[in-house]
Amino acid sequence: MKKNILILFLAFYSALAFANLDWGGGQTNFSSESGLALDRDSGYAVLISVRAGQLIDFETFVADAPIDLVTPGAILTEGTSVNYVLAASREFYSGYLLNSAIPDLLLDEQQLLGIAPGEDLYVIVWDAHTFEDGLPTDNSYFTVLPLYLEGNSNSLQAQTSSGAVSFFSDLVYPDQLLESQGLQLLAHYAGFNTYSDFAAWAESSYAIADGAVDAVKYEDSNGNGRSNIEEYAFEAPLTMKRTYTVSSDAAGSADIPIPYQAELYVKLRANDPLLAYSLDISSDLKTWKSCALGFLDNQWSCADEAVEVTSSVYQGKGVWSIAVVNNQAPQSASFFRFSVLGNQI
Amino acid sequence: MIYKITVLCLMTLSSTFSTQSSARVELGRVGSHQVRISDPSTRSQLVSVPFLKSAISRGRLDGIAGSNFQDVQGAFAAVDDQFTYILRVAEGSAAGAWFFLGAASANGTSVEVLDDGFAGMLSDLQGNESFSVHALYTISELFPEDGTFLPAGDIDFNAMQLHFYDGREFKEFWLSNATITEHVGWTTAEGGELLYAGETAILPRTSFLVIDPRPGATVNIRIQGNILDAPLTVPMYPGYNFVSSNYNKRSDGNDVLMLGGMGLKESGFKPSDAQGEGDQVFAYNAATSRFGESFYLDANTGEFNAPSDFQPGAGFIVFNSGEAYLWSPVR
Numbered sequence: 001m002k003k004n005i006l007i008l009f010l011a012f013y014s015a016l017a018f019a020n021l022d023w024g025g026g027q028t029n030f031s032s033e034s035g036l037a038l039d040r041d042s043g044y045a046v047l048i049s050v051r052a053g054q055l056i057d058f059e060t061f062v063a064d065a066p067i068d069l070v071t072p073g074a075i076l077t078e079g080t081s082v083n084y085v086l087a088a089s090r091e092f093y094s095g096y097l098l099n100s101a102i103p104d105l106l107l108d109e110q111q112l113l114g115i116a117p118g119e120d121l122y123v124i125v126w127d128a129h130t131f132e133d134g135l136p137t138d139n140s141y142f143t144v145l146p147l148y149l150e151g152n153s154n155s156l157q158a159q160t161s162s163g164a165v166s167f168f169s170d171l172v173y174p175d176q177l178l179e180s181q182g183l184q185l186l187a188h189y190a191g192f193n194t195y196s197d198f199a200a201w202a203e204s205s206y207a208i209a210d211g212a213v214d215a216v217k218y219e220d221s222n223g224n225g226r227s228n229i230e231e232y233a234f235e236a237p238l239t240m241k242r243t244y245t246v247s248s249d250a251a252g253s254a255d256i257p258i259p260y261q262a263e264l265y266v267k268l269r270a271n272d273p274l275l276a277y278s279l280d281i282s283s284d285l286k287t288w289k290s291c292a293l294g295f296l297d298n299q300w301s302c303a304d305e306a307v308e309v310t311s312s313v314y315q316g317k318g319v320w321s322i323a324v325v326n327n328q329a330p331q332s333a334s335f336f337r338f339s340v341l342g343n344q345i
Numbered sequence: 346m347i348y349k350i351t352v353l354c355l356m357t358l359s360s361t362f363s364t365q366s367s368a369r370v371e372l373g374r375v376g377s378h379q380v381r382i383s384d385p386s387t388r389s390q391l392v393s394v395p396f397l398k399s400a401i402s403r404g405r406l407d408g409i410a411g412s413n414f415q416d417v418q419g420a421f422a423a424v425d426d427q428f429t430y431i432l433r434v435a436e437g438s439a440a441g442a443w444f445f446l447g448a449a450s451a452n453g454t455s456v457e458v459l460d461d462g463f464a465g466m467l468s469d470l471q472g473n474e475s476f477s478v479h480a481l482y483t484i485s486e487l488f489p490e491d492g493t494f495l496p497a498g499d500i501d502f503n504a505m506q507l508h509f510y511d512g513r514e515f516k517e518f519w520l521s522n523a524t525i526t527e528h529v530g531w532t533t534a535e536g537g538e539l540l541y542a543g544e545t546a547i548l549p550r551t552s553f554l555v556i557d558p559r560p561g562a563t564v565n566i567r568i569q570g571n572i573l574d575a576p577l578t579v580p581m582y583p584g585y586n587f588v589s590s591n592y593n594k595r596s597d598g599n600d601v602l603m604l605g606g607m608g609l610k611e612s613g614f615k616p617s618d619a620q621g622e623g624d625q626v627f628a629y630n631a632a633t634s635r636f637g638e639s640f641y642l643d644a645n646t647g648e649f650n651a652p653s654d655f656q657p658g659a660g661f662i663v664f665n666s667g668e669a670y671l672w673s674p675v676r
Contacts, residue, residue, distance in 0.1 A: 022515075027502055040537050093539055094525035100501040100517035101534030168635050169515065 020107040020161045023047050023087065025097025025123065026151045026173025032127045033141040037095030044126040045089045045097050046070055047105065048144075049119035049160055053081030055298065057196070057271055057318050058124065058144060066135040070126065073113055086113060086121075090128075097125065104169045107161060119160040120298065121147040121172055144314050146298055151176030153311065157298060175311065196271040196318055201232050233275055233340035234267060264324045266338055270295050271318025279307060280337040281326060288337065295320075374572045375399060376592055380658045382488075383557035383564035387631035389508075393552040393589030394487065395657030396570020397433070397577070400477035409472045412458045414444075420478065421446070422453025428480055429546035432456070433577065435475045439465060441578040441673050443549065446478065464549075464578045464671065479571065484518060485543030487568060488555075490530035492522055496559055499524035507531070508554040510587045515554070518542050550579045552589040552660020568658070579672040581613065581665045588672070589660045602654045604640055609663070613670030616644035627662040628653065636662070 404420035442465025447457035498504030617623035630637030
């Protein structure tokens with residue numbers, strides 16, 4: 001039996017500090033690009049805070065040096081967005097990034113890093129087996145997840161500490177309902193075909209010159225039944241996680257019949273400020289009630305009280321996956337239609 | 346005076362301590378205390394171990410040689426360096442001081458002292474003090490780890506957890522069901538591995554957090570141990586110290602568990618003119634998992650600003666704004 005008292009000797013270690021962030025992966029299980037559960041060799045987690053602007057789109061972002069992406073203390077800037085790398089950890093066990101194994105990020109450490117209160121927190125999980133020389137490259141895989149206080153995604157996103165100083169830690173981790181879904185979130189760092197405006201996308205995809213962009217918005221250049229603007233605005237193909245008949249029209253919208261309270265999943269683009277999405281509801285496919293889908297503080301929402309956006313998960317490449325439930329009274333039929341307001345582009 | 350302890354819901358028993366033949370056999374008392382570790386209304390509890398284990402040997406020192414205690418009757422023969430033992434000074438001006446013990450000589454007449462100064466100073470001893478030797482409770486002894494009584498889980502969040510403050514952050518232990526570990530039982534991360542930690546010793550008079558992942562669970566554990574002649578000394582380091590009361594035979598009088606009667610102010614707790622300016626005592630608010638009510642020693646009156654008591658089995662936090670000192674509860 002091994003004597004194990006040294007750790008408790010530390011119970012009275014003299015350092016004076018105020019612990020603040022107990023961060024980790026919560027109940028989410030992460031796997032590598034090859035599908036294997038991340039471990040200490042293959043996993044590398046980075047805690048990020050957003051000092052200014054938005055979370056940088058790490059699929060298109062080019063850091064000054066690759067080491068900045070994974071080095072605590074690095075400041076990442078893209079346009080008006082400023083993100084801080086607060087901490088890094090390899091404490092992955094069978095795919096779990098254990099909060100209890102990661103040293104807390106203490107308030108004094110945050111102060112040394114120059115962190116201000118109220119910065120939104122994210123975790124980036126890298127597949128370190130796709131690193132080269134220990135650093136991310138254009139072929140490295142990762143996923144980005146927002147962190148919540150005690151994993152409660154119904155609350156506001158977790159932030160760096162504000163208010164009264166306390167040495168008790170804030171427990172932050174991804175949405176507690178996000179269990180093994182994290183496996184599907186690995187994205188390709190600095191991948192191709194990542195655009196935040198339609199014109200560049202159209203030119204890259206179909207060699208359509210700027211001057212012709214407006215003319216081809218509603219054309220189906222690849223003949224797959226979906227307009228160009230629809231392909232750009234909704235990550236193709238438009239998906240549902242339940243098996244229902246999906247039909248789409250050619251006017252930049254998609255009609256999707258679903259039963260009462262079915263949960264509909266759709267992937268939207270949040271990195272193009274010119275895109276505006278609308279969610280329409282109908283019981284007869286004749287009359288439609290419309291509400292705009294809003295994106296604020298990394299959450300999607302709908303102004304219609306009968307419609308609830310039950311989850312907003314960043315998928316990378318500027319794309320978010322959202323789940324929507326229609327809570328209105330049961331009807332014989334209920335239909336959703338997601339539209340992109342292409343005339344703003 | 347022992348009968349007053351029964352008022353504190355303490356069940357007192359008498360027992361004869363079984364000791365080796367060369368050591369002094371002494372009649373002592375043991376107690377039993379029920380500690381609530383899970384409560385349906387709160388996520389966490391701040392608890393402590395209100396006793397020491399019964400002594401494995403007692404005696405009177407026959408000298409101190411360097412950093413070794415001497416006992417010609419071989420009182421240290423039962424000390425096994427695979428476990429954690431302390432020697433408690435039972436009487437004299439250093440009563441309550443205690444020392445970690447290392448390896449003992451083969452005949453038990455000498456034992457090494459580890460970490461002198463932690464809760465007592467060798468230089469303060471005369472070398473002829475009476476003493477008792479105690480093994481410390483381990484985590485697995487107090488918190489069953491087979492997963493039937495307390496919840497074991499695949500990962501930390503789904504399992505019973507113990508959090509010990511290490512002076513800078515909380516060291517966390519969780520009860521693994523062997524899904525991601527190679528063992529069932531108490532687990533902690535150390536050096537990139539998830540290690541079995543059931544043998545981790547719990548220091549006397551520390552307090553620690555117990556977290557039950559099950560909403561609405563109620564769990565009580567019963568702890569038995571030795572009622573000491575005198576209270577144990579508690580090291581108070583700069584910063585926050587998670588501490589507790591424990592039972593002793595001096596636990597008489599109405600104010601012994603009151604903040605003003607614990608000997609804090611006589612030991613080095615610094616007075617201040619207002620809340621938040623210097624040393625403080627914090628209760629734990631289990632509902633918020635944060636500090637609860639706080640207290641300071643009023644420099645004008647020499648008393649704490651408000652009355653409060655802290656029962657054995659519970660815990661509280663002392664903030665030391667200055668140099669380290671030893672809290673000797675009764676001087």
